[in-house]
Amino acid sequence: MPRHLVRFMALAVTMGLTCEAWAESKSLDVFTRRILPIMNSAKPSSCAECHLSGVDLKDYIRADQAETFAALVKGGMIDAKQPKKSKLLEFISRTPAKPSLVSADVRKEELAAFTAWIEEAVRDPELLKAKASSESLGPKLPIEVVRHARNDRVLASFIDNVWVEATRCAACHSPLLNKEQVKKHGEQVSWMTPDDPAATLKHLVEAGLIDTKEPTKSLLLLKPTMQVKHGGGIKMVVGDRSYKQFRKFLEDYAAMSAGKYQTADELPKRDEEVSRIGEVWFKLTDVPEGFDKQLLQVDLYRQDTKSKSGWSKARWATSDRQVFGKGKLWQHSLSITAPRDSARAKELIAKPTLPPGKYLVKIYVDRAARLEKDWQAELGEKDFVGQIEVDSRWPGGYGSMTAAKFPTR
Ligand code: HEC
Ligand code: HEC
Structure with a gap:
């Protein structure tokens, strides 16, 4: 048992606290030690692995334990009778086919923390009596915006708009075909991963070839249009089909990354x-x-x-x-x-x-x-x-x- 809990127990016994108060303090202890740090963390939650933006585990936590608990029960996210079956735990357990190691660790810790807290909380009669305020927990954005910013949809749009056009770049940028370019210019010219658009998108973002703050400054646009010197020469011109498709994706990606969309009307029109x-x-x-x-x-x-x-x-x-x-x-x-x-x-x-x-x-x-x-x-x-x-x-x-x-x- 952590030392501060031992001290707390001793204190509780001296003060003659009732069992109920003890349960309450235990859930509060878990809430304070394990749930609040998730809310206050600057890092994205495990949800980010499938949602580029629009939802975060932080949306389901308030600074006050009773308020958090009551709202989650009211919203159907905590099942007070069968705590292990709570929908929130189900959300946190969702794992992509190829999870990254970092988010696997984050997810494990989030799941352990919420499982521990929910199990303590449902035993606390005071918490069970707590009234939910009118404000519900969870994502504040319209469902269309949440869906638009899901990574599977982002990837589908990347394929339709960039990956498809990038077959024109493959001769010099796919490692299957560009031995000469790599010898002359270095490994960084291989920004495509053969047959793997998801890995390609990830690389473009991590290598800074997509500028998520100022999409028009992305090298992915500036190089092939020769707005910046390009070893491959001019491969598209501003306003042509490839440019349009690239630009559409980049603007949308930047808007989603910054969480700019607030209403369904602001979302880009679907390409027919x-x-x-x-x-x-x-x-x-x-x-x-x-x-x-x-x-x-x-x-x-x-x-x-x-x-x-x-x-x-x-x-x-x-x-x-x-x-x-x-x-x-x-x-x-x-x-x-x-x-x-x-x-x-x-x-x-x-x-x-x-x-x-x-x-x-x-x-x-x-x-x-x-x-x-x-x-x-x-x-x-x-x-x-x-x-x-x-x-x-x-x-x-x-x-x-x-x-x-x-x-x-
Ligand atoms: C493995 C991928 C994955 C992870 C991780 C994931 N989600 Fe989702 N989420 C989805 C998919 C796919 C949908 C839409 C279809 C569905 O609901 O099954 C969805 C839908 C949702 C919706 C409902 C929106 C709608 O379309 O109705 C919410 C809210 C949500 N997720 C929140 C979260 C939260 C919060 C987390 C983190 C605790 C999370 N998700 C983690 C894949 C994921
Ligand atoms: C004929 C060969 C050739 C073709 C085709 C070509 N490029 Fe390039 N590209 C190069 C060479 C060589 C470099 C490395 C020198 C440089 O940075 O300009 C390069 C560099 C780049 C870079 C910078 C990579 C980095 O990490 O520094 C980007 C981005 C880029 N090209 C985008 C494109 C896009 C998009 C297309 C297709 C529309 C394309 N290129 C087509 C030859 C080509």
Whole structure:
């Protein structure tokens, strides 16, 4: 028994405290020694392993024991009849498939502390009589915000927005392919972990390549756009598709990390389209030289004889990149696209290919450099410069890319 408890017991006996008071002091002792330090700790609780923000074990503790207990019972988090079955203990016990060692230790201590305290507290008649104030314990944020900031959802968004686009960075940044770059520049160029987006995200944050305070200052954006010198040269331009996807994720990640979202309305809108970059390349020749360095976007619609227009309503692929004026050339790999939740979306996530056949290619050029000024702007009818029909097997690989002539009007 800890020395101060022995002293306390001796004192209790001298003062002739009743059994009830003894129970109370024991639960209070556990509360003070083991629960309050959790509330006052600057470190995140074990919940952080699955919740980037929005919930913390601290939300379930108040400075006053009776108030904490009464509110937890009222909120259904403590089961006074079967303390071991308390929902709060269940929350704390949740463990991810691959827990980190640090949070495993934190979790063990939290669970031991709350188990010990709850078991003492439910034996204390004074505590059982305590009335809960109207304020309930637990997360104060709307459920949508809590859900949005869950790590499984954060990872899904990272995959949709960054991981997918980063296939374009893999030649120099995946350890499977970048021996030359590593020899020349050092191990830090290997910021991708093959087949492991979760590990990649973790590394990007820990290595400081994602700036969670000022997302636009992230090297992950500054390097490939050459806003900061980049060994790989220019890999995206401000406002293009990859930039948009990266930036969307980075802004959202920073907002969640800082706990900025307070209402469901502030959450970013769900992307209604799913995309994956496949092996299919597409080239336009005879592009007007005047479009040099301007961002050109193609949208591909599949032939659909049953529809009135003769083409699919949703696009099947898209791509954008700057025009190489001198070569009268535009070429890039295609992002295969489908409406989210459609059967085709599932197929393309498993295998992003374009079925053979005829497609309508609509072409847009950002002649006014609108996207550079406003990265959230989208190209539309005003930027439309022409369309062509292209029939191809759409084979994969840079060497077998489908080519077409820029339309003359
Ligand atoms: C192993 C991962 C994991 C850990 C650790 C974890 N949670 Fe969760 N939590 C989830 C998942 C997944 C959901 C949503 C689905 C569900 O409720 O099963 C969730 C849902 C919640 C919700 C309800 C929100 C909703 O969607 O209805 C709250 C509140 C919550 N967790 C609090 C906590 C607290 C507090 C801790 C730490 C003591 C914690 N969680 C630890 C995975 C975890
Ligand atoms: C042709 C090769 C090549 C490609 C493709 C490439 N990079 Fe790089 N990148 C490099 C080299 C070489 C370095 C190391 C020198 C430097 O820091 O600029 C580097 C460095 C970086 C760094 C800094 C890493 C660190 O820890 O210091 C980031 C971030 C980065 N690149 C992002 C990207 C992104 C994002 C893409 C894809 C959109 C990309 N790169 C595509 C060659 C490439």
